[in-house]
Amino acid sequence: MFFTFHNTVExxxxxxxxxxxxxxxxxKKLDVFGILVLTFVTAIGGGTxxxxxxxxxxxxxMKDLETIITLIVCYLIALFFTKYIRKFHHTMFWLDTIGxxxxxxxxxxxxxxxxxxxxxxxxxxTISGCFGxxxxxxxxxxxxxxxxxxxxxxxxxxxxxxxxxxxxFITDENLVSIIAGFVIITxxxxxRYLNLHMPDIYxxx
Amino acid sequence: MFFTFHNTVExxxxxxxxxxxxxxxxxKKLDVFGILVLTFVTAIGGGTxxxxxxxxxxxxxMKDLETIITLIVCYLIALFFTKYIRKFHHTMFWLDTIGxxxxxxxxxxxxxxxxxxxxxxxxxxTISGCFGxxxxxxxxxxxxxxxxxxxxxxxxxxxxxxxxxxxxFITDENLVSIIAGFVIITxxxxxRYLNLHMPDIYxxx
Amino acid sequence: MFFTFHNTVExxxxxxxxxxxxxxxxxKKLDVFGILVLTFVTAIGGGTxxxxxxxxxxxxxMKDLETIITLIVCYLIALFFTKYIRKFHHTMFWLDTIGxxxxxxxxxxxxxxxxxxxxxxxxxxTISGCFGxxxxxxxxxxxxxxxxxxxxxxxxxxxxxxxxxxxxFITDENLVSIIAGFVIITxxxxxRYLNLHMPDIYxxx
Numbered sequence: 001m002f003f004t005f006h007n008t009v010e011x012x013x014x015x016x017x018x019x020x021x022x023x024x025x026x027x028k029k030l031d032v033f034g035i036l037v038l039t040f041v042t043a044i045g046g047g048t049x050x051x052x053x054x055x056x057x058x059x060x061x062m063k064d065l066e067t068i069i070t071l072i073v074c075y076l077i078a079l080f081f082t083k084y085i086r087k088f089h090h091t092m093f094w095l096d097t098i099g100x101x102x103x104x105x106x107x108x109x110x111x112x113x114x115x116x117x118x119x120x121x122x123x124x125x126t127i128s129g130c131f132g133x134x135x136x137x138x139x140x141x142x143x144x145x146x147x148x149x150x151x152x153x154x155x156x157x158x159x160x161x162x163x164x165x166x167x168x169f170i171t172d173e174n175l176v177s178i179i180a181g182f183v184i185i186t187x188x189x190x191x192r193y194l195n196l197h198m199p200d201i202y203x204x205x
Numbered sequence: 206m207f208f209t210f211h212n213t214v215e216x217x218x219x220x221x222x223x224x225x226x227x228x229x230x231x232x233k234k235l236d237v238f239g240i241l242v243l244t245f246v247t248a249i250g251g252g253t254x255x256x257x258x259x260x261x262x263x264x265x266x267m268k269d270l271e272t273i274i275t276l277i278v279c280y281l282i283a284l285f286f287t288k289y290i291r292k293f294h295h296t297m298f299w300l301d302t303i304g305x306x307x308x309x310x311x312x313x314x315x316x317x318x319x320x321x322x323x324x325x326x327x328x329x330x331t332i333s334g335c336f337g338x339x340x341x342x343x344x345x346x347x348x349x350x351x352x353x354x355x356x357x358x359x360x361x362x363x364x365x366x367x368x369x370x371x372x373x374f375i376t377d378e379n380l381v382s383i384i385a386g387f388v389i390i391t392x393x394x395x396x397r398y399l400n401l402h403m404p405d406i407y408x409x410x
Numbered sequence: 411m412f413f414t415f416h417n418t419v420e421x422x423x424x425x426x427x428x429x430x431x432x433x434x435x436x437x438k439k440l441d442v443f444g445i446l447v448l449t450f451v452t453a454i455g456g457g458t459x460x461x462x463x464x465x466x467x468x469x470x471x472m473k474d475l476e477t478i479i480t481l482i483v484c485y486l487i488a489l490f491f492t493k494y495i496r497k498f499h500h501t502m503f504w505l506d507t508i509g510x511x512x513x514x515x516x517x518x519x520x521x522x523x524x525x526x527x528x529x530x531x532x533x534x535x536t537i538s539g540c541f542g543x544x545x546x547x548x549x550x551x552x553x554x555x556x557x558x559x560x561x562x563x564x565x566x567x568x569x570x571x572x573x574x575x576x577x578x579f580i581t582d583e584n585l586v587s588i589i590a591g592f593v594i595i596t597x598x599x600x601x602r603y604l605n606l607h608m609p610d611i612y613x614x615x
Contacts, residue, residue, distance in 0.1 A: 025352075028348075030348075030352045031352065033351065033352065033356070033357055033358040033359065034349075034351070034352030036358060037335070037339075037349075037351070037352065037358070038352075040328075048258060051258075052257050052258065052462050052467075053458060053461075053462065053467070053468060053469050053472065054467065054468045054469075054472065055467025055468050057257075057258070057259065057260025057262075057467075058258060058259045058260050058319065058321065059258045059259075062258065062259065062321055062325050062329070064322075065322055065324055065325070068324055068325065068328055114468065116468065116472055117474075117475055119475055119478055120472050120475070120478065123450075123478055124472070130447070134447075134549070138343060138548060138549065139339070139343065139348070139349060139352070140348065141346065141347065141348045141551065142551065143438075143440075143549070143550065143551045144444075144447075144549060146443065146444070146447075147435075147440045147441065147443065147444030147447065147448075147549070151443070152443055153443040153446060153447070154443065230557075233553075235553075235557045236557065238556065238557065238561070238562055238563040238564065239554075239556070239557030241563060242540070242544075242554075242556075242557065242563070243557075245533075253463060256463075257462050257463065262462075262463070262464065262465025262467075263463060263464045263465050263524065263526065264463045264464075267463065267464065267526055267530050267534070269527075270527055270529055270530070273529055273530065273533055343548060344544070344548065344553070344554060344557070345553065346551065346552065346553045
């Protein structure tokens with residue numbers, strides 16, 4: 001049950017990031033193969049890096065066909081809806097946010113199951129949530145979006161701390177994961193819509 | 206025999222990619238160390254990523270001196286022939302195509318020997334064939350060439366499907382590898398010289 | 411004693427690269443999260459790649475809290491001293507040089523303890539020393555600095571060769587590491603201040 005739950009959450013995160021990668025590629029007018037690579041890399045980049053670093057090999061998307069088939073379906077849907085893309089104004093933001101939250105929580109759970117320290121687990125969760133998007137932006141030859149104007153990491157780290165705080169009171173790990181994921185989404189969304197930013201350190205200079 | 210054959214094919218792919226990396230670095234006027242890094246990274250990037258993902262560690266180029274010595278020789282040859290580089294008009298294309306085909310086939314064979322599913326194996330083959338060139342272009346601060354105007358992946362995927370199709374009729378894996386590699390090269394070369402492109406999805410918009 | 415010594419050297423290299431990453435991010439005016447990511451990635455990128463390639467998993471910074479806590483302290487110091495950054499004229503160079511030397515030596519020692527060939531060990535040392543900085547520059551959307559005008563690799567390779575040369579005469583590995591590290595720093599620093607460059611191969615053209 002534990003693994004089934006987290007596998008499902010990971011798959012939802014993968015779907016969110018897959019569309020985020022596909023849309024970014026389409027906006028940059030890449031060809032159909034470029035879109036395919038961006039779909040895959042954005043979706044599985046963070047999880048692949050996580051698995052390679054903690055030594056969970058072969059990496060998770062190789063262990064069954066679920067992930068690949070899901071990604072191919074996402075890719076075809078993204079291709080088909082290319083012409084409606086202007087309507088997807090806030091879509092990218094929500095896809096990224098959901099993917100971030102889900103990946104972060106799954107990576108923390110996985111790091112714990114590998115016996116790593118909670119602080120290390122939060123770092124792995126943050127890396128896992130952010131690196132799909134970072135690789136996407138690097139491949140598109142841009143400075144990663146997350147470095148520019150966002151509370152990405154703050155959200156991840158808050159969610160991670162919340163995860164371990166709640167574990168002391170709640171024994172059901174799945175419930176803890178859901179709450180922590182919700183916290184991450186809430187922090188990032190409220191930062192955006194309430195127009196909160198991280199402190200600007202350059203005004204000092 | 207199986208491993209010897211695939212090791213030889215891998216080494217030929219490494220040589221092709223090594224020159225591809227060195228020439229790209231020379232065209233960008235990098236210094237001699239930059240050329241060295243590009244030679245190595247382009248040649249072993251795809252295979253290193255493959256081995257790190259499937260858990261074949263230490264990665265294959267570390268297991269003997271063959272690869273390193275081969276790369277140093279390629280590097281010196283590339284340096285020495287810098288001044289003739291304008292004559293290498295189509296060279297890059299053929300180096301890339303051969304490297305792609307050989308890496309793709311070797312990675313598929315390796316993935317199977319790790320007990321992975323054929324569809325996963327084709328994905329690993331495609332990643333293995335493409336990522337050396339992608340890393341090369343990212344290091345040179347360009348949007349990867351393969352995203353722009355090519356039938357790169359289509360060739361890899363066709364070759365991979367061919368590989369598993371043929372395995373049902375032919376028992377000699379080496380022969381199957383040769384045919385699949387030939388299919389990949391043929392598809393990519395004919396696409397270029399017959400001026401075939403992937404469908405342009407942006408005309409719809 | 412062996413591991414304690416090399417762990418300390420690695421930690422010093424990590425500190426040097428952490429500041430190098432933080433300063434580069436501040437110069438590019440990234441936000442506080444961007445600076446955090448650059449601090450971490452520059453500091454642990456080379457070592458993480460080394461561990462993933464040789465199969466020392468989970469990667470070393472995950473095994474205790476030392477590295478993460480050190481990096482957070484470095485990050486906070488870098489943030490706090492942002493306004494003094496113009497005074498840090500030569501700082502980047504020295505941080506990079508020290509990090510390079512320390513990482514190179516530690517990676518060589520680690521590669522030997524994994525039973526790899528000395529030439530492979532030198533290659534791993536060079537990769538380990540250079541890749542933190544390469545990833546830093548790629549994330550900042552620049553052609554890696556080390557490709558442009560430096561004797562980076564020459565220093566690493568000379569230090570590595572020195573390492574194995576000295577091992578034949580001196581049995582104390584720590585002493586050998588110190589001498590090899592000193593050689594790397596000396597070569598790179600004298601190249602800079604005596605204005606030595608690698609030969610320019612483009613004049614031939």
